[in-house]
Amino acid sequence: MAPFPSLFSSSKKPSDQDRQNAPQPQSQTTPPVQSGQTQSPSDLRNTLQRAFGNRNLARSQASPGSGGSTPPAPSGPTEDQLRETDLNLQKDLTADSLANKYFQKLQTATATELTEFVTRDKQTAALREQLRNAAIAAVQKQVDESTTASDQQKKDARTQAEKLVDSKNVLGDTLKKYASSTAAPQLDTSHKTRLLNKAKAGFATVAPKASTPLQKQIDAATKAADRETASEAERIGDITLNNSKSVILLDMQGDLSSVSTHIDIKTLGTEEAALREGLESSLFDQATIDNIYTSKLADPIRQVVLLKLGVGRGAFRRSDELNIFRDKLKEAGRAQARTDIDNQLDTNSLTSGKGAVGKQYYGMLAKSEAHRTSKGSVDKVMGTHADEIIKQVLPKDQTTKELKEAAQTSAYSVARSHKDAADKIAKASRAGAQTKAAELYKIVMPKAEQEARKVTKGDKETGAGPDLVKQDELVTKVGDQVTIDDIAGKAIKYVIEEDSLNKGFAKVASIIDLAVPAAGDSASLEFELKIPIQAGAYFLISLGAEAEKEEGELSLESEVNIGAGFGGFGLDANARIGFFLAAQGSHSHSAVNLMSYGMYRQMRMFSEGAADALWGHGGKSGKSKLEEAELWAAMIEQQEMTNEDNHVDVGMTSQLAAEVNAGVFEADIALGHKRLNRYDKEAIGKRSALFGDATDTTKLADKAAALASGSKRRTLELESSLSVEIMGTGVDFGVELELAWMDGTLREIEVAIKAGIPFEFGEETTGWATTLAKIVTPASGLLKNLVGEAQNAKKDKQKASHAGGVADMATDTLYVVPQFDAWGESFASKLQDNDEVNETIRSWFTKEDLDTDELSNKIALSSTMDFSLNISVEKDDSGKFGDWEVSLEIGQTKGLEIEAGIMTLAIEKSKRLGKLAFGKEDGAFGVKGGLFGVEKT
Numbered sequence: 001m002a003p004f005p006s007l008f009s010s011s012k013k014p015s016d017q018d019r020q021n022a023p024q025p026q027s028q029t030t031p032p033v034q035s036g037q038t039q040s041p042s043d044l045r046n047t048l049q050r051a052f053g054n055r056n057l058a059r060s061q062a063s064p065g066s067g068g069s070t071p072p073a074p075s076g077p078t079e080d081q082l083r084e085t086d087l088n089l090q091k092d093l094t095a096d097s098l099a100n101k102y103f104q105k106l107q108t109a110t111a112t113e114l115t116e117f118v119t120r121d122k123q124t125a126a127l128r129e130q131l132r133n134a135a136i137a138a139v140q141k142q143v144d145e146s147t148t149a150s151d152q153q154k155k156d157a158r159t160q161a162e163k164l165v166d167s168k169n170v171l172g173d174t175l176k177k178y179a180s181s182t183a184a185p186q187l188d189t190s191h192k193t194r195l196l197n198k199a200k201a202g203f204a205t206v207a208p209k210a211s212t213p214l215q216k217q218i219d220a221a222t223k224a225a226d227r228e229t230a231s232e233a234e235r236i237g238d239i240t241l242n243n244s245k246s247v248i249l250l251d252m253q254g255d256l257s258s259v260s261t262h263i264d265i266k267t268l269g270t271e272e273a274a275l276r277e278g279l280e281s282s283l284f285d286q287a288t289i290d291n292i293y294t295s296k297l298a299d300p301i302r303q304v305v306l307l308k309l310g311v312g313r314g315a316f317r318r319s320d321e322l323n324i325f326r327d328k329l330k331e332a333g334r335a336q337a338r339t340d341i342d343n344q345l346d347t348n349s350l351t352s353g354k355g356a357v358g359k360q361y362y363g364m365l366a367k368s369e370a371h372r373t374s375k376g377s378v379d380k381v382m383g384t385h386a387d388e389i390i391k392q393v394l395p396k397d398q399t400t401k402e403l404k405e406a407a408q409t410s411a412y413s414v415a416r417s418h419k420d421a422a423d424k425i426a427k428a429s430r431a432g433a434q435t436k437a438a439e440l441y442k443i444v445m446p447k448a449e450q451e452a453r454k455v456t457k458g459d460k461e462t463g464a465g466p467d468l469v470k471q472d473e474l475v476t477k478v479g480d481q482v483t484i485d486d487i488a489g490k491a492i493k494y495v496i497e498e499d500s501l502n503k504g505f506a507k508v509a510s511i512i513d514l515a516v517p518a519a520g521d522s523a524s525l526e527f528e529l530k531i532p533i534q535a536g537a538y539f540l541i542s543l544g545a546e547a548e549k550e551e552g553e554l555s556l557e558s559e560v561n562i563g564a565g566f567g568g569f570g571l572d573a574n575a576r577i578g579f580f581l582a583a584q585g586s587h588s589h590s591a592v593n594l595m596s597y598g599m600y601r602q603m604r605m606f607s608e609g610a611a612d613a614l615w616g617h618g619g620k621s622g623k624s625k626l627e628e629a630e631l632w633a634a635m636i637e638q639q640e641m642t643n644e645d646n647h648v649d650v651g652m653t654s655q656l657a658a659e660v661n662a663g664v665f666e667a668d669i670a671l672g673h674k675r676l677n678r679y680d681k682e683a684i685g686k687r688s689a690l691f692g693d694a695t696d697t698t699k700l701a702d703k704a705a706a707l708a709s710g711s712k713r714r715t716l717e718l719e720s721s722l723s724v725e726i727m728g729t730g731v732d733f734g735v736e737l738e739l740a741w742m743d744g745t746l747r748e749i750e751v752a753i754k755a756g757i758p759f760e761f762g763e764e765t766t767g768w769a770t771t772l773a774k775i776v777t778p779a780s781g782l783l784k785n786l787v788g789e790a791q792n793a794k795k796d797k798q799k800a801s802h803a804g805g806v807a808d809m810a811t812d813t814l815y816v817v818p819q820f821d822a823w824g825e826s827f828a829s830k831l832q833d834n835d836e837v838n839e840t841i842r843s844w845f846t847k848e849d850l851d852t853d854e855l856s857n858k859i860a861l862s863s864t865m866d867f868s869l870n871i872s873v874e875k876d877d878s879g880k881f882g883d884w885e886v887s888l889e890i891g892q893t894k895g896l897e898i899e900a901g902i903m904t905l906a907i908e909k910s911k912r913l914g915k916l917a918f919g920k921e922d923g924a925f926g927v928k929g930g931l932f933g934v935e936k937t
Contacts, residue, residue, distance in 0.1 A: 079210035083217070084208035087217060102195050110237060113241050138263055144269075178262045182247055201228060284429050289400050298396075305448050319457070328475060333374035334370065334622070337488055343488075344492060357695050365495035377484075381481050411432060454466075516548065518549065519551040521549050522546065522547065524545065525908075527904070528542040531902060554586070554588055556582065563575050580676065582595075583598060590640045593640050599650065612629050626700065634703075642681065654674075684710070715740045719734070720734065720735050729766045730757075751870070751872075756864045757864065757865045776865070784932045862895045870885070870888075888915070890912075895907065
């Protein structure tokens with residue numbers, strides 16, 4: 001197919017209508033045609049018609065009848081010759097017109113086809129790529145030639161060169177110019193001459209015939225000329241296009257420098273540089289850049305470095321080298337803290353006023369606290385070292401500059417076309433900075449790790465070992481940092497304000513204050529578990545605790561027993577042995593501290609290691625565990641045992657007990673024995689001569705050995721009780737006897753004779769007993785509590801005492817309120833069972849038949865009015881009975897007892913309502929007593 005199928009086939013042929021409208025020839029002389037002048041077909045026809053008209057006129061003037069002679073014989077050209085002349089004249093005009101037309105079409109078509117070739121053909125793909133790159137480079141070069149833009153601004157502007165080249169069609173314009181410039185030399189005047197000759201030859205193919213209308217022959221000749229010219233033009237076009245393509249392909253083999261001259265970027269680069277320069281301040285936010293530097297680079301890399309330095313990693317996750325290094329740093333910090341604490345004990349206002357042992361004790365506590373807190377100074381030094389590494393591998397100024405440039409580059413692509421889209425610009429800016437931060441992290445993080453590694457393991461790249469000089473430098477810095485952080489002062493302040501000496505059992509003390517809020521109050525709890533073995537035999541476990549409060553003193557007792565027994569036929573007998581602990585202190589905290597002291601001394605008898613572990617501080621103070629524990633014990637002595645009445649008894653207890661239910665009465669008896677070590681000021685002074693503040697802190701181990709036992713206290717206790725019904729009223733009787741020996745000498749005798757009138761919900765009793773036990777006694781107790789609350793308020797007692805008093809008043813009120821009766825009876829009846837009665841013993845006292853189906857409540861909720869006669873005698877240091885007292889007391893006991901199968905739980909809350917006593921104390925006789933909480937001594 002010819003390469004020009006549509007360029008030369010559109011010449012318009014004259015139509016029949018055109019021929020009819022053409023003017024007819026006239027008898028006029030044809031005017032000469034100026035050389036190079038082109039006439040239209042209509043003008044040409046008019047000219048020929050005028051020429052024909054003039055010749056006809058000449059003939060008519062020479063014809064006969066005009067008065068002249070007979071015309072001569074015809075002479076000159078024939079009609080066909082004249083037609084030939086006319087056609088030749090038209091041939092020159094038509095050929096010239098056709099040659100010009102097709103030559104112009106050749107130029108246009110060649111340029112168009114060549115443009116299509118360079119812009120789309122696969123053969124010129126490399127040309128297009130090279131020219132595009134050249135155009136981009138030209139724009140970038142123009143950007144770089146800016147005299148006012150900064151390097152970064154030029155850099156950002158250069159990134160838009162490709163987009164500018166594409167959007168402004170620089171490549172298309174360049175290729176079009178190149179195609180046109182390549183095609184033009186391929187068409188010259190010789191090609192136009194060929195077209196002219198072909199047009200004439202085609203025109204001449206129509207033979208002149210006078211018999212045929214001139215215009216018809218002209219039209220036919222013109223058509224033939226056009227056909228020949230178009231055919232020639234097509235041949236020339238094919239050749240020219242192929243030659244032009246060859247030239248282009250040949251150009252592509254060179255350096256294209258001549259082709260690049262057609263690139264015209266105008267002022268694209270200059271304008272882009274100016275645009276970037278004008279947007280400078282709107283492309284980033286310094287606060288955002290700083291935040292990204294910190295949050296995406298500095299902080300994460302710092303954390304990696306700290307982990308590499310052992311901060312925040314457990315010992316099991318560290319290497320052996322790192323653990324050794326960390327231990328060296330921590331020991332340096334702790335050693336400095338201990339030194340600083342020793343230096344502050346005499347100058348710190350919190351410890352300067354304390355005794356020698358007090359200073360040593362609180363110094364020990366402070367050192368134990370500093371053992372923990374000094375690690376913070378170690379971590380600070382590691383943090384400082386990590387910061388130095390960060391400065392080295394991630395300098396802030398340079399890094400934030402890179403982040404800013406990345407942010408500007410990213411934001412510029414948005415801002416250049418959306419100047420007013422602040423949110424989009426900010427988002428693009430932040431994204432650019434974050435992307436750059438992620439790139440930098442991957443590069444910098446391994447370098448930072450390597451720098452941290454050099455301290456403990458050495459340099460991987462050079463093979464150098466650990467940096468011992470840097471290690472020593474960091475050890476020194478840790479000591480300095482401990483002093484700067486005042487770890488010593490903070491530790492001293494903490495242990496003094498924390499009051500760790502009393503804090504350990506603070507919650508226990510609060511519970512005790514809740515149970516016994518006022519003087520004359522007591523409370524007890526007993527839990528007993530009887531596990532059946534076989535045929536009535538059982539295994540016994542019991543727990544008991546009791547608290548009793550008097551003015552200026554509080555006593556605590558606790559015991560844990562195991563034993564065995566037999567029960568059946570209304571009889572029960574058992575034997576038990578266990579651990580006993582009792583203390584008397586000035587208040588609840590004092591008593592529990594003394595109990596802890598007693599347990600510590602007892603524990604040392606069985607396991608010194610366990611005692612040191614439980615009461616020491618693990619050697620964290622720099623002292624041994626034994627020294628730490630003994631310093632604590634010395635402080636307890638100084639704080640709690642200076643009062644000579646305060647003491648703690650600890651040792652073993654044993655008991656034989658039996659009880660019987662004969663139906664008409666219930667009775668029990670118990671004989672107990674205790675082998676105890678008593679620790680008080682006198683006992684400690686006798687055995688070690690190192691009491692409290694007088695303790696020689698250089699001989700703490702000797703003191704611990706000397707106090708392996710205290711004063712030997714032995715007690716023998718006999719208790720018996722009887723519950724019997726008298727005239728429809730249940731009455732309880734009891735007798736208690738206690739004998740106490742100290743170091744083999746009988747020192748104390750106590751006798752108590754007791755009676756009680758109980759009221760128990762769900763049990764029948766007389767009206768007067770109900771009134772006395774359920775109404776009068778709780779009302780009196782309520783009055784006593786009100787007096788006690790007023791006294792506590794004046795003395796500013798602890799909140800627990802207030803709460804205990806309020807709770808006690810609430811229970812007293814419930815007993816008095818009639819609406820509580822139904823609930824109490826319902827509660828008591830929740831658990832019922834048959835009582836087992838010993839019929840043999842019962843028969844000794846009555847012959848009445850027993851109703852074996854009678855149920856007994858196993859939940860007892862009661863209020864009892866108590867009466868007691870107490871006699872106590874004590875021997876003085878000379879071995880003579882000196883102090884004695886006889887007292888009569890009246891009180892109230894509220895009780896809850898639950899028997900559920902093998903388990904028994906008994907809780908009692910007692911308070912003294914009144915007391916009258918006569919006796920001798922310190923050689924002086926006197927009477928003392930109290931009523932409803934108002935005590936007189």
